[in-house]
Amino acid sequence: xxxxxxxxxxxxxxxxxxxxxxxxxxxxxxxxxxxxxxxxxxxxxxxxxxxxxxxxxxxxxxxxxxxxxxxxxx
Numbered sequence: 001x002x003x004x005x006x007x008x009x010x011x012x013x014x015x016x017x018x019x020x021x022x023x024x025x026x027x028x029x030x031x032x033x034x035x036x037x038x039x040x041x042x043x044x045x046x047x048x049x050x051x052x053x054x055x056x057x058x059x060x061x062x063x064x065x066x067x068x069x070x071x072x073x074x
Contacts, residue, residue: 006014022030 019027
């Protein structure tokens with residue numbers, strides 16, 4: 001995918017520059033933190049989908065708002 005956009009030589013150059021800037025020991029830490037962020041993002045998406053599901057047992061803030069066109073207490 002990226003090789004189609006930039007070419008294989010450019011990808012290798014980016015990898016080498018990243019190793020020079022961050023150092024060899026920092027690359028695995030960076031990859032771990034990116035993986036953790038991705039996992040947390042996906043977990044948040046799943047929770048958001050469950051909260052939007054009308055069959056869900058969790059309460060949402062949308063259930064507390066009045067329906068469109070209606071005023072509270074009227």
